[in-house]
Amino acid sequence: MATEYERVTLVDHPMVQHKLSILRDKDTSSKKFRELIKELALFEGYEATRNLPLADVEVETPLCKTVCKKVSGKKLAIVPILRAGLGMVEGVQELMPAARVGHLGMYRNEETHEPVEYYAKLPEDIANRDVIVVDPMLATGGSATAAIEYLRKRGVGGTINLMVIVAAPVGIECVLDADPDVQIFTCAIDESLNDDAYIVPGLGDAGDRIFGTK
Numbered sequence: 431m432a433t434e435y436e437r438v439t440l441v442d443h444p445m446v447q448h449k450l451s452i453l454r455d456k457d458t459s460s461k462k463f464r465e466l467i468k469e470l471a472l473f474e475g476y477e478a479t480r481n482l483p484l485a486d487v488e489v490e491t492p493l494c495k496t497v498c499k500k501v502s503g504k505k506l507a508i509v510p511i512l513r514a515g516l517g518m519v520e521g522v523q524e525l526m527p528a529a530r531v532g533h534l535g536m537y538r539n540e541e542t543h544e545p546v547e548y549y550a551k552l553p554e555d556i557a558n559r560d561v562i563v564v565d566p567m568l569a570t571g572g573s574a575t576a577a578i579e580y581l582r583k584r585g586v587g588g589t590i591n592l593m594v595i596v597a598a599p600v601g602i603e604c605v606l607d608a609d610p611d612v613q614i615f616t617c618a619i620d621e622s623l624n625d626d627a628y629i630v631p632g633l634g635d636a637g638d639r640i641f642g643t644k
């Protein structure tokens with residue numbers, strides 16, 4: 431559904447809200463957490479690809495020839511922000527098996543909360559692709575903004591969609607201000623950030639919960 435922000439879509443299907451509630455629960459296991467992140471990424475992917483262009487194709491059914499539609503336009507790349515974004519890749523890949531995957535490694539400095547870039551490996555032809563950046567958490571917006579700026583510097587001139595699971599208003603505003611074209615998809619817009627820049631109520635540290643590191 432539309433939100434107060436022009437370029438932000440809230441994916442609030444009842445099944446999404448149900449799964450998100452389980453994801454937020456501190457007693458949800460790491461295994462279940464990974465499954466839910468993957469499922470939510472698949473559901474969100476439907477929304478993020480809603481406006482993909484279609485072209486006519488001729489198909490011969492067992493009965494006759496007919497004209498149908500197939501997705502056309504630019505090829506896609508999925509770009510997870512490591513680590514937590516990795517948890518969303520498989521869900522989006524189920525929807526778009528042919529999409530290439532690029533990786534951007536970033537972690538937040540615990541004191542300044544600024545993103546530190548430590549890895550990048552993108553498809554060679556990234557400049558010619560539309561991109562879906564995936565990361566479950568949009569907190570201050572520093573990591574997502576840095577990722578989008580990196581992609582623009584690497585020549586991505588077309589569509590960049592950012593898919594997150596939980597977003598804070600300050601993070602949304604940071605990303606929208608930084609890029610005039612980016613579209614954001616999120617399953618929830620939470621209240622605020624705490625003093626450690628964690629989203630409240632949020633779901634904790636997504637990377638640690640996916641990989642069991644804490």
Ligand SMILES: O=P(O)(O)OC[C@H]1O[C@H](OP(=O)(O)OP(=O)(O)O)[C@H](O)[C@@H]1O
Nearest residue numbers: 512513514537538569570571572573637
């Ligand atoms: O909007 P921001 O304030 O930048 O915060 C969000 C970032 O923080 C988390 O990553 P983290 O730094 O915990 O790294 P990890 O995925 O390796 O755990 C999260 O997955 C985002 O990338």
Ligand SMILES: O=c1cc[nH]c(=O)[nH]1
Nearest residue numbers: 569628629634635636
């Ligand atoms: O709430 C938050 C904020 C940043 N990163 C997370 O994993 N969770």
Ligand SMILES: [Mg+2]
Nearest residue numbers: 635636637638
């Ligand atoms: Mg983390």
